[in-house]
Amino acid sequence: MRISYEWLGDFLDLDGVTPKAAAEVLTRLGIEVESLLIVDLSAIVIGKVLEQKPHPKSRNPLWIHQVDLGDHVQQIIAGAPNAVPGSLVPVALPGTTVPNGKIVKDMNIAGFKASGMLCSASELTLGEDHSGILILDRGTPGEPLTTVIPNQAIMEAEITSNRPDEMGHLGVARELAAGLDRPLKRDFMPAFTGTADPPGRDLVKVSIDDPDLCSRYIGGVIKSVRVGPSPDWMQRRLRACDVRPINNIVDITNYVLLEYAQPLHAFDLAKLNGPAIHVRRAREGEKLLCLDGEVRQLTPDMLVIADALRPVAIAGVIGGEETAVTGATVDILLESATFNGPSVRQTSRALGLRTEASARFERALPPELALAGARRAASLIAELAGGSVHREWADVYPRPQEPVRVNLRPALIDEVLGTHVPLEEAESILKRLNFHVKVMGDGEWDVLPPVFRLDVSIPEDLVEEVGRVYGYDRVPPTLPGRRRDRWTPAAPSMDRRLDAVREVLAGAGFTETWNPALVSGRKLEDLRIAAHAMRIENPLSDDMNTLRTSLLPSLLDAIALNRDRGEIVVSIYEIASVFLAKVGDRPTQPDEPLRLGVAFTVLQGSDTGRFGFYHAKTVLDACVASLAAPPPTYDRASTDLFHPGRCAAVVMDGKQLGYLGEVHPTVTAGARLDGRVVAFEIDVEAVLAASRVSRAQPLPRFPGVERDLAVVVEDTVAAGAILATVKESAGDLLEQARAFDEYRGAQVPEGHKSVAFTLTFRSPERTLTDAEVDRVMAEIKLGLEKRHSARFRE
Amino acid sequence: MSDPSALTSEALAAIGKAQTEHDLERIEVEYLGRKSGRVSKLLEGIGKLGAEEKAALGKAVNDAKRAVEGALAGRRAELEASRLADLAETEAIDITFPGPALGRGHIHVLTQVRRQIETVLESLGYQVELGPEVETEWYNFEALNITAGHPARENWDSFYFSPELLLRAHTSPVQIRAMQRIKEPPIYVITPGRSYRRDAPEATRLPYFSQVEGLAVDKGLTVGDMKGTLLYMIQSLYGRDRKVRVRPSYFPFTEPSFEFDVTCGICGGMGCKSCRHKGWLEVGGCGMVHPQVLRNGGVDPTQWSGYAWGFGIERMAMLKHDVDDIRLFYESDLRFLEQF
DSSP states (O other), rough: OOEEEEHHHHSHHHTTTTHHHHHHHHHHHEEEEEEEEEOTTTEEEEEEEOOOOOEEESSOEEEEEEEEEEOOOEEEEEEEEETTTTOOOEEEEETOTTTOOOBEEEETTTTEEEESEBTTTTTTTSOOOOSBBBBBBSSOOHHHTGTOOEEEEEEEEEEEEEEGGGGGGGHHHHHHHHHOOOOOSSSSOOOOOOOOOOGGGGGGGGESSSTOOOEEEEEEEESOOOOOOOOOOHHHHHTTTTOOOOOOOHHHHHHHHHHHHEEEEEEGGGGGTEEEHHHEEETTTTTBTTTOOEEOOOOSEEEEOOOSSSSSTTTTTEESTBBOOOTOOOOEEEEEEOHHHHHHHHHHHHHHHHOOHHHHHHOOOOOOHHHHHHHHHHHHHHHHHOEEESHHHEEEEESSHHHHHHHHTHHHHHHHHHHHOOHHHHHHHHTTTTTEEEEEEOOEEEEEEOTTTTTTTSHHHHHHHHHHHHHGGGOOOOOOOOOSSSSOOOOOOOHHHHHHHHHHHHHHOOOEEOOOOOEEHHHHHHHOOOOOOOOOOSSSGGGSSSOSOOHHHHHHHHHHHHHTTTOOSOOOEEEEEEOOOOOOSSSSOOOEEEEEEEEEEEEETGGGGGGHHHHHHHHHHHHHHTOOOOOOOOEEETTTTTTEEEEEEEEEEEEEEEEEEEEOOOHHHHHTTTTTTEEEEEHHHHHHHHHOOOOOOOOOOOOOOEEEEEEEEEETSHHHHHHHHHHHHOTTTTTEEEEEEEEEEETOTTTEEEEEEEEEEEEESOOOOOOHHHHHHHHHHHHHHHHHHOOOOO | OHOOOOHHHHHHHHHHHOOSHHHHHHHHHHOOTTOOHHHHHTTTTGGGOOOHHHHHHHHHHHHOOOOOOHHHHHHHHHHEEEEEEEHHHHHHOOTTTTOOOOOOOOOOHHHHHHHHHHHHHHOOOEEEOOOSSEEEEETTGGGTTTTTTTTTGGGGOOOETTTTTEEOOSSSHHHHHHHHHHHHHEEEEEEEEEEOOOOOOOOSSSSSSEEEEEEEEEEEHHHHHHHHHHHHHHHHOTTTTOOOOEEEEETTTTTEEEEOOOOOOOTTTEEEGGTTTTSSSEEEEEEEEOHHHHHTTTTOTOOOOOOOOEEEEEHHHHHHOOOGGGGGGTTHHHHHHHTT
16 A cells, blocks of 8 residues: 555654654554655746747647746746646756656757756656646745645555555554554544535435445435535645546545545435435346446346446445536535445456455455544535535444454463563553553453454454554564473474485486476376376466376476476486375365476487486485385386386385386477486385384405306396396305396397396305305206206306 | 625616616516526525535525615615606696586475475474375365455465365465374474465466475463574574564464564665665564464463464575576576576
């Protein structure tokens, strides 16, 4: 909200309080001033236009003015035609910097001297209006502009949603007065009432269908108003708050909205059928031509103000054009009502229209405010538009505001804040904020919040009031601590345990990524992994409408992005949850398994890329080993995302953890990648669950013996099968067996391959002799011959 | 048969001239070889000599052997000393030539910052508590006092799967779950994790982000304790010269509620372009847990009180590492990720 410093000065004495100091006090109180715009008008003077003639030579229409500046007359050229002779205008002389940053210079425009500038409101940063020169309603030529318009300071502030009372200058001023400990010059409830006969309630009939949606409706009749422009000071304040002046009646309703935070509306009484006001839900098919010129289709969940025949306003949002106050209006009906917050918000959302009024109603206004706002507006109309205000307005108030009382044990203040606030000070703070405090016999306080503070209902709310005015910077920081007889032993978090995996992957050259969990559902369908996907009902866009069921598509996209930016070799991973919907009739919370996904590009030409696959196994084995879980096994498998000949299911303790393999060529192509990508994705919680504390093994006391063995078998025999036979045939002395090479070519028969192993033999009791190892080797060869028809290469 | 002393002189002369280890090895074999070395050969035919002559010859040969061995060792030492003395020239390399790339991977900057935050708070006795990202309406809103139609709801515009089920808009539901699980205070937990809000992506906000929230429930906790905890955390992460300020604000789940700010690291609180001349940078929200929220977590507010706070991990990382666009964290551009 925009707050005018000058306006605040109506309500409290700001002597010695600069705009900057006021902004700081407000921020400390909870009204966060985000920016402060100072408009310094000291260099601008007042001029009186004596003569205005069109520029004879200029291609664009320009006007040459002779301007009286008190002690001399100056020639000034302007593009706007509204500074007619007799107008008082703001003048910036050559050498002056105008508030909007423009520097004024002596100029010559097509043969005519131009010495200075006539300023618009926007050039003086007094508002958005740049359509013409700002015309002043008073002032003496030659005097500084500040004699009629004080220097401006506009604060842009954020008002929290619990404080609609602060959405008006009076509410902000009340806070500032409390913070500065200065008296507030204005009472909440104006004393003004109308006096004209007959009673207003006899002139218009008001009815409310649903008191839940409208708890109060005041309709005040004011007759014989003179519609015209509102005074300069009012227009200036409206502009400062980004509200466009229209005419005195409309301006007054907007002015009171910005002052009291009570939205108001003025109808042309002559245009209301009845005249009657019926607050009801819109009927199917009803429409309204609104004040902004748009016709809006209404639905029965919207609350409208109707006359005897038709809707004339959308409650709390916007008025209708046909019943609006115009220059021809004589009698008006002034509406000041209280509409239900959620209902106004719903309507405003459905219409895609947020107004100053709806922004206030949405936050739930107190019905007592409606009367205060109506009285204030009526008194201004009487004063500035000469209306005669009728007595005893229609005031339908089916749900009177219940007073709230809060019992406060004053010690709670110190207990919550953690510092000592003297009781007199706490009481004084509450009183400054218009709370009534009664100290009862038992020392407790019976506190009555002011009617405009619907947000206060529990003792803690009162502690907050005291705390923020007392000043939280006066509360010393402490750390909690006392003798405890209960505690929870420390345990490493899941993420810290997974740091072991991150270390392995960093060492192996893999960089961690964090990718969005929201992906395109269409894409998951194309990849055939959408069976358990959760779709969002109200997505921001189609490419973020579904929760991912796998990390791999994100990793492929990341590889593609880096490839597009020139990175050919990419090794990345992510640790994150995926989301798998449970099968059932109605949606429930999905499974959210935590996954480790790893993907990397395989360089072209490196032996049809099969070593990429083996590298992935090495990496996964190392990750698992870092968590001290048992080594996984790899079973040939087939699944949509992976290459049919290069895919393994990763299994641990009989449980499948996920898949490892080369990504299917159609999947890589779908991610706009050429070349091979190898990847794996596993459930890490299962690995963490299988993690054991590593136990130290005694170091071997006797030397081991290494032998190499090249086994020639048919192509179809898997290295894993050979290895199993080796282990089975070898007996206890074989410590380790590892395949290290696979060869096809001239030295082995067609349809065969040679697989080379390194075997390590060791006894815990003695040094093995060559003869002993030879015997075991012979057993191994025998086993391999029998089971795989193996031959051996030297 | 030659004379041992003449042979010794000859050997010593050869050793003195030797320039390399190779020369010395050749000389060693020539004179001291076990079978065919010239010194050993002096003993050929010793069997024919008388006892006295035998002893004299034996001694002479031994002396010769020792003399040659001593000379060899001496010359070796000389050669080694001279080699070492010349290293600066003989083995000089271009030390400005760069080392080969290490090829190591990088841990994501958000993981690093999250780890730092967790480590600092664990040192105060807080433990990590996790919860589901797809939450129920009750845990995400109702339990936190954000009832249907609450005007504050627009601050947590959310993604829905059904009227009852949504992506959590903050990690606060984990606070409720933690209270329900632990049941009996003291409770000191932090709840890091991903959260989601329906905000269009831009440089300062994303529809997905990561939060860390903290919750303390114990006897007699105060606003001062909350301030101290935040100050300890911020100074541990950013340095002891940082200050923290709490500003009154409003959240339905805390009373009183605050935003907390940290002094700008660039101007030290004086005001500069980077903090928009405020001197303070907004970090997160905090407050004393609302009695109703304690009740919703199964904790008796007449016995216990609590404070809670929350902030975005991305925000902390942006402040710490001068990152100016939040989208960089989730874009997976290695040129960004490899800077950390």
